[in-house]
Amino acid sequence: MKNKIxxxxxxxxxxxxxxxxxxxxxxxxxxxxxxxxxDPSLPTAxxxxxxxxxxxxxxxxxxx
Amino acid sequence: MKLERNKRxxxxxxxxxxxxxxxxxxxxxPEFIWDHHPFLTPFAIIVNFANGILMILANRDLFNHFDExxxxxxxxxxGITLGLAVIFGMSYSLLDTTNLISQDAQISILVMFIGLTYxxxxxxxxxxxQ
Numbered sequence: 001m002k003n004k005i006x007x008x009x010x011x012x013x014x015x016x017x018x019x020x021x022x023x024x025x026x027x028x029x030x031x032x033x034x035x036x037x038x039d040p041s042l043p044t045a046x047x048x049x050x051x052x053x054x055x056x057x058x059x060x061x062x063x064x
Numbered sequence: 065m066k067l068e069r070n071k072r073x074x075x076x077x078x079x080x081x082x083x084x085x086x087x088x089x090x091x092x093x094p095e096f097i098w099d100h101h102p103f104l105t106p107f108a109i110i111v112n113f114a115n116g117i118l119m120i121l122a123n124r125d126l127f128n129h130f131d132e133x134x135x136x137x138x139x140x141x142x143g144i145t146l147g148l149a150v151i152f153g154m155s156y157s158l159l160d161t162t163n164l165i166s167q168d169a170q171i172s173i174l175v176m177f178i179g180l181t182y183x184x185x186x187x188x189x190x191x192x193x194q
Contacts, residue, residue, distance in 0.1 A: 024065065025131040032133055032193040041132045 002061040006034040008052045023047050072126040079119040086112040133193060141185035149178045 009019050009030075016030045023030070023044060032038035039060075040048070049056045089097070090108035098104040127138065153174050160169035 021065070026065075026134065028190075028193070029131050029133040037193050038133050038136070044132065 001039045002036055002063065003033065004059050004061075005030070005048065008048075008054070008059065009034075012052075019051075022051060069126075069129055072122070072129055076119070076122040076126050079115065079122045083112065083115045083119045086115045137186065137189040137193065140189050141182055144185045145178055145182040148181050149174065152177055 020027045090112045
């Protein structure tokens, strides 16, 4: 699934490590999500949504 | 998060090494330490078994601390390991029962196979998500 997590993170001058710490996952997980290799769980997506103050569907682009 | 994880890894390492140590004692003790004492041999086996249970609990504790990607990597690796262990174990057993191998099938071979398969699966799966 494509997403805008990297853009949103860098726009806030955050490192992957910073974001991982806030969300409560490992840096590797953030990296895998940003690269689109791993889709986050609903709780993680909601945490990101709350942090970036954006609805989930604006951060993650669902493709069939 | 890292501190908590290191604490759990340390706990698992301690229980794993004590399990290995108690396994060695239970294996070699009857012959080299207590001369097949009727009480000490079953006691050593019970201690080793109990230690193994504690090792499993420590492993579960660490697993529950993993995040979603790490859990996925480990679950996929466990699935592959379980499948291969059953297939390899049965084929290995057949080789023994049909006398296609000269020596008896050893459980230690299967244990080593499981360990190496799990390690390889973890490495491959981790690279997939890098």
